[in-house]
Every structure is written in C-alpha cells, then in structure tokens.
Amino acid sequence: MKIGIIDDDASFSTQLKNKIKTSLYFEDAEIVVFNEKFETLDLMDYEYLFIDIMLLQASGIELAKKVKNKQTKIIFVSANEALVYDCFDIHLYFFIRKAFYEEDFKRLLLKIEKDEAESNKQYLLDEKNHQYIRCVDIYYIQSHRNVCTFLY
Template sequence: MKIGIIDDDISFSTQLKNKISLYFENTVIDVFNEKFETLNLMEYDYLFIDIMLLQVSGIELAKKVKNKQTKIIFVSANEALVYDCFDIHLYFFIRKAFYEEDFNRLLSKIEKDEAESNKHYLIDEKNHQYIRYIDIYYIQSHRNICTFYTKDQEFQQYTTLKKCAEHFCSNIAFYKINSYTIINFKYVTKINHQSVTLLNQYTFNVSRKAKDLIEKYHTYRRYIQ
C-alpha cells in the first residue's frame, strides 16, 4: 500500500504519518509539505490532502488525480469546506479539530469497505465464476439475461432483473433505478430524480417509480461515513 500526505503544516503532517504507521503495516507513506503542483500523484492508494494549502487549492489538486482507484481524504481546520468538495469523488473528510475522532471513523469505514469487498456473487456455477459486489458498477437486463458491468469487464447470467433486485437491493449499496437497471451507489458521481451518472461517465434515466432514490443514496452515504 502507498499513502501520500499533502499538507504545508509540517507538525500535523508528521503527527498524521505517525498515526497512519500504527494501523497500516507494510505501507509506504510519503509526506509533501511544498511544491505541490509538481507532484506525481498517480500511484497512491490513499491521499490525505489539506484543503487550505497556501500554494494551491487542495480541491484543485485533488481534481488532477486521474487514478480513479485513489481514495481522496480531505483534511481541514474549517469543517464548513466539506460543502466545497461535492465535485470530488471524496472518500472521507477529517476535521483537524476532531482529528482523533474522525481518524477512528475513517478506520471503521475502511474496515467496512474491506468486508464488503470480500462478498462475492456466483455468476457461473458450472465454471465456478464469481464477481465481487464492490466491483459491480451496474446491472442491466435484456429479456432473461442480466449483464454485470465492472470497470473493465462484463459478465452475463441467465436470470431476471427481478431476481437480481431481490438479491442485490437488500444491500444498501444497490438500487433499482428503472425496469432494466440496478446501480451501485459507490460509483455515483451525479444524481437527481431524473438521471444518475456513474464514475465511468455512463448516465441512466430514473423511473418515476424510484421516488426514494435520493433518500436511499443519502442513507448509503451516511452509512459509509
């Protein structure tokens, strides 16, 4: 694992590095206190970024991170700035005033995500082929075939969307948005009552029957935080 800390507060960044090293074994931790615009941030699993950097906006710096697998964790002394982060696929927000409390909540979230990532769905019983829940972006049906879409692959199974909904939508991360599509809230970047856009830039129409979509999405967001 590789973790980066971007903060011009040398004292706090050192404290954060020491804290991280207590909980994550076999981890490379890089600390950057200056020259932020020249950094190559492509290879990190987690990035802790102070929003209020003197040299550059932490939010703008996060937008330059092209690796969609990197989990962005903003850190700030001003918790109101969390509302400026909605354009970022944010993983977590740490308030410096409540650093210990929020760091423990972050650890709990990571544990939940790891537990979720270990859940598998049997796609093909004959060939013993499984797919991880956490990897599924969305599921779409055509007649009696459902296609499961991940970042790089597609898997098909002879089943109905109704059966998939019974199985997956009992999980807080999944939601049936129309008569042929189930989405994973984990990969939502834009959402309203008319449409949903996922991390892969695909946009889907929302059925009028999906009246509790926004409520379910916010429930999911509260759960993972």
C-alpha cells in the same frame, strides 16, 4: 500500499503520519509527506491521499481534481469544517477535521474495514429456497446431471 500526505503544516503532517503508521490496517504502507511544491506532484500511484484543503501555495481541491487514478481514495483534511461542502464535486472518500482528527481517523478505519468486507463478499443464490451462501464458506461443489450439491 502507498499513501500520500499533502499538507503545508509540517507538524500536523508528522502527527498524521505517525497515526497512520501505528494503525494495523496501514502498518506496512509506504507513507510520503509533501509540505511544499504541490503543483509539481505526481499523484498517480497512491492508494490513499490525505490532502489539506487550504494550502498556502495551492488549493487542495484543485490538486485532487488532477488525480487521474480513479482507484485513489481521496481523504480531505481541514481545520475548517464548512469546507466539506466544497468537496462534493470530487470523488471524496472521507473528510477529517483537524480539531478532531483522532476521532475522525478511527471512523475512517471503520469505513475502510466495512468497504473492504463489502467488496470481498461473493454469494451464490439458490432461487428456489432463497438461500445465500458465501463463496468463502463453500468447501465442495458436486454437479450431477442438472443438480448441484454444495457442501458448506
């Protein structure tokens, strides 16, 4: 997994990088920090991008608009909470407030965990009894003529 942090505040970037490194979900991730020359960045191969909205040299929102990979999850970071409304034009995954980044980071991890669990769900449906069976719980399927038997 590759994570990018785009922020002109080097101190906060380091704090955020350390926070990401210590989380279990991101423990094996490659983390790249960009503190300058934002216009020349190639942002194609990142799974997560933490982007400060108010950069001195560029607009974080404009940088996010340049991300062509729709699988990239964009997480905006800002000291100004009111800027969250400016982010709705973009495929925003999450918003972290710098003043409360510890709490917001915990909420981000919960969201990622919930989204991953939801994306891994696969069900088989029995129309007559309306029973849902998770595919990961099935041990055995037997088919005989027009009848399927599931052992789960």
